[in-house]
């Protein structure tokens with residue numbers, strides 16, 4: 001194993017309870033969870049792009065090491081489009097805060 005599995009800490013989005021159980025899938029195939037405390041449903045990945053900051057960091061770091069989008073999507077289940085958009089964002093922020101004389105050529 002090259003990379004540790006990402007363990008997701010799922011919490012109820014309504015009451016923040018961790019006391020939730022898997023309860024089928026949503027219409028678009030995401031895992032759905034039922035909160036046993038408030039009885040309401042939560043979906044996996046409530047973040048807009050579906051990933052938390054630490055997950056994104058880890059995936060981007062893996063990309064730096066392997067530079068394989070296909071490997072990434074296999075390992076993390078992340079779509080290539082998602083990673084590409086993160087990379088673009090990262091390059092933009094790197095360019096805006098560029099250090100003198102350390103410009104990195106863009107990857108082809």
Ligand SMILES: [Zn+2]
Pocket residue numbers: 012013014015016017035036037038039040
């Ligand atoms: Zn709840």
